[in-house]
Amino acid sequence: MPGRHITDQQVRLYMNARLTRPQTTSAAMAGISVATGRRIERDPRPPSACKEARQYRTRVDPLEGLWDTVVVPMLEAAPGLRPVTVLGELDRRYPDRVTRAIRRTLERRMRAWKALHGPDKEVIFPQTHSPGRMGLSDFTDMGKLGVRIAGVSLEHRLYHFALVYSGFEHGEVVLGGESYTALATGLSRALAILGGAPHEHRSDSLSAAFRNLCADDAQDLTRRFAGLVAHYGMVATRNNRGVAHENGAIESRHGHLKNRIAQALLLRGSADFASLDDYRAFVGGVIADHNRRHAAAIDIERAHLRPLPPASPATWDEASVRVTSSSGFSFRHVFYTVPSRLIGHRLHLRVHDEHIEGYLGAALVVTLARGRAPAKTAGRTTTHVVDYRHVIGSLRAKPGALAGLSYRDALWPRPAYRRAWEALSAVRPARDASRTMVGLLALAHDQGVEADLADALDAVLDARGLPDLADLRARFMPASGTVPPVHIEMPGVGSYDQLLTAADMEMAA
Numbered sequence: 001m002p003g004r005h006i007t008d009q010q011v012r013l014y015m016n017a018r019l020t021r022p023q024t025t026s027a028a029m030a031g032i033s034v035a036t037g038r039r040i041e042r043d044p045r046p047p048s049a050c051k052e053a054r055q056y057r058t059r060v061d062p063l064e065g066l067w068d069t070v071v072v073p074m075l076e077a078a079p080g081l082r083p084v085t086v087l088g089e090l091d092r093r094y095p096d097r098v099t100r101a102i103r104r105t106l107e108r109r110m111r112a113w114k115a116l117h118g119p120d121k122e123v124i125f126p127q128t129h130s131p132g133r134m135g136l137s138d139f140t141d142m143g144k145l146g147v148r149i150a151g152v153s154l155e156h157r158l159y160h161f162a163l164v165y166s167g168f169e170h171g172e173v174v175l176g177g178e179s180y181t182a183l184a185t186g187l188s189r190a191l192a193i194l195g196g197a198p199h200e201h202r203s204d205s206l207s208a209a210f211r212n213l214c215a216d217d218a219q220d221l222t223r224r225f226a227g228l229v230a231h232y233g234m235v236a237t238r239n240n241r242g243v244a245h246e247n248g249a250i251e252s253r254h255g256h257l258k259n260r261i262a263q264a265l266l267l268r269g270s271a272d273f274a275s276l277d278d279y280r281a282f283v284g285g286v287i288a289d290h291n292r293r294h295a296a297a298i299d300i301e302r303a304h305l306r307p308l309p310p311a312s313p314a315t316w317d318e319a320s321v322r323v324t325s326s327s328g329f330s331f332r333h334v335f336y337t338v339p340s341r342l343i344g345h346r347l348h349l350r351v352h353d354e355h356i357e358g359y360l361g362a363a364l365v366v367t368l369a370r371g372r373a374p375a376k377t378a379g380r381t382t383t384h385v386v387d388y389r390h391v392i393g394s395l396r397a398k399p400g401a402l403a404g405l406s407y408r409d410a411l412w413p414r415p416a417y418r419r420a421w422e423a424l425s426a427v428r429p430a431r432d433a434s435r436t437m438v439g440l441l442a443l444a445h446d447q448g449v450e451a452d453l454a455d456a457l458d459a460v461l462d463a464r465g466l467p468d469l470a471d472l473r474a475r476f477m478p479a480s481g482t483v484p485p486v487h488i489e490m491p492g493v494g495s496y497d498q499l500l501t502a503a504d505m506e507m508a509a
Contacts, residue, residue, distance in 0.1 A: 006032055008046035015044060062102040066090060067109065075110065079118050083107040129164040132304025135198040135234075136250035137161050137187055139178045145262055147279060148272045154279070159186035160257060162250050163198060166297035169257065171287050173280050174353065176372050180221050181353040184228050184315035196305025197232040202250075204238065224314075231313045233306045261286050317351040327391050331356070333373035334383045335407060337390040338366050384410035392438075392445050399438035403430040413444070416454035420467050427466070439469045449476045 010030045014037055017026035027037040043050070063071065070093070071086060083106050090098045139157045147154045159172040159182055170190035174182045183203075191197050229236040264286045265271050273279040291298060321329040323345055328337040331349065338347070338358065342365065347358040351370070358366040371385040384407035388395075391411075395402060402408060403425075412418040420440065424433035440457070444450040453476060460467055 006036060006040075006047060008048050011040055011044070011046045014040055062099075062105055063109065066094070066097065071106075071110075072113070075113060075118075079114065083110050086110065130304075131165045131301040132196075132198055132306075134164045134200045134202055135161060135190075136164065136202045137183060138204055138250045138254070139174065139182070140254040140258065142173075142258065142261075145258070145265065146271050147265075149276050149279060150274060151272065154276075157182075158257070158283070159183065160250060160254060161186060161190040162253050163194075163298075163301055166301040167290075167294045168194065168298045168301065169253065169287050169290055171257065171283055173276070173283060176353065176370075179317075179353065180224060181315060181317055181351060183225075184313065185353050187228070188313055188315055191232060191308060194302065194305060196302060196307060197234055198305060199234065200237055201229050201232075201234040202237045228313050228315075231309060233309070257287070257290075260290065315352070316357075319349040319351060320346060321349060322346045327394070328386075334371035334385060336368050336371065336385045337387055337407075338368075339390050340394060342366070386410040388413055388441050389445055392441055395438050396442050399435045400431055402434040402438055411441075413441075413450055414454040416457040416461070417441070419461050420457045423461055423466055436467065436469050440467065440472065443469075443473060443476060447476050447478075452476065 010032055014026050014030035014032060017029045018037075018041070021029070023037050024034055027034045030037070032040075061067075070090065074081060074086060074089070083103065087098070087100075087103055087106055138160055140160055142156050142158050147156070157174045157178065159174050161170040162168065170186070170193060172182070172186040172189065174186075176182065187201075226236060261283060264282070268282075273282065319331060321331055323329050323338055323342045325343055326335075326337075327340040327343055328335055329347070330336075331351075336356070342358075342360065345360055347360060347365070350357040350359070353370065355370050356368045357364055358368065368387075369385055371383045373383045386407050388411050402411075405411065408421075409418070412421065417437070417440065421433065421437050424436055428436075440453065444453045453472065456472060456475070457467055
């Protein structure tokens with residue numbers, strides 16, 4: 001077009017087209033005139049090859065008198081300075097000389113100076129991966145996805161395992177922080193799905209898992225992790241702390257996996273799930289779709305994996321606690337209730353990522369859901385994991401204790417019971433409200449009608465009524481019937497003689 005310089009690309013396009021097409025067609029394809037095409041054929045060199053470098057300036061240098069005397073000494077003293085920092089310093093020193101319009105000039109010149117005179121940069125060496133050689137583990141935060149469980153935002157992480165060669169992936173939703181139990185559980189499940197183990201396992205420095213641990217506990221955790229990796233016959237390696245690209249084969253996959261989950265949520269039309277199990281199944285489905293697309297490479301890599309050992313590894317933490325007179329124990333700032341018959345005994349705990357198992361000697365006596373204290377209130381017992389069945393016997397004898405019970409809000413097995421307590425305590429004395437609620441909990445426990453009773457309570461409260469313990473007992477307790485009389489007639493002594501005679505005749509025959 002008139003008034004515009006042709007480019008190297010237009011010259012190449014024109015000359016390639018001229019091999020099979022006439023001059024007019026080739027010029028139209030390249031976006032030039034026929035006259036320009038004739039000139040190109042006379043001298044086919046691209047413009048960049050014949051254009052002489054300009055040796056003069058077309059405008060005044062905005063950094064004249066500042067670059068050599070001010071900026072260069074600053075860069076020599078601190079090569080890491082950014083252009084915006086240097087610009088701010090120049091503006092402070094020479095407010096009448098410096099304007100924001102010179103920022104691009106400064107950026108361009110600093111970039112060129114660092115390329116010629118700056119320090120050497122770190123080199124990232126590309127690696128060639130063979131099948132079965134390396135698997136990687138890491139955690140990634142999933143809070144930005146906006147997932148909600150039953151209307152409540154879910155703050156969670158994802159344990160992420162991947163094989164470098166084939167791209168096989170496995171993910172586990174983790175409710176707590178990065179921990180040994182989360183890593184060990186996720187790794188063992190991933191390898192069980194694969195049916196084998198790679199020769200090397202790479203992770204980051206696991207600094208989050210070691211946080212708030214004393215030196216002895218951190219050393220013990222190090223030994224346990226080394227034992228877990230050795231159990232599968234793998235070699236444990238770690239990238240240097242703060243150097244994420246050394247674990248880049250998994251770091252880059254974090255973003256891809258979260259994008260796939262985010263896109264799947266958009267297709268689903270909602271980030272709300274009825275339960276945590278539904279969300280876990282959803283994440284598992286997204287990862288399974290990815291693995292199906294890489295099935296051929298995964299099958300190749302499976303042939304190079306080490307066989308799994310016959311026994312499962314220990315993927316839990318261990319602790320020992322004593323059950324107090326409150327029929328519970330505190331562990332990591334969370335209070336748990338247990339059956340009252342265990343008061344005074346010491347329990348050995350196996351702490352998994354999702355639940356806790358309590359052993360009395362070698363016998364498993366209780367399994368509890370894992371509770372987690374909020375991070376901002378760590379150091380105080382602010383979380384309770386309570387099962388009303390553990391304490392209902394004592395509450396039945398002392399119902400007045402319910403009103404001031406420290407874990408009362410965690411006692412209710414369903415929201416309907418909480419609603420009933422709030423309604424009763426608002427209009428009745430605390431003593432009467434406590435008796436009614438203890439009676440309702442006892443009814444739910446004794447008759448096994450916790451869910452049905454909750455529905456009945458919701459219906460009463462929705463109708464702006466108050467629960468009536470006597471009516472609910474009559475509705476849910478079986479009617480006591482009278483036992484029918486049973487008459488037993490004892491046979492006479494002579495009837496036994498007839499039996500003996502018949503037996504003698506059979507023996508004679």
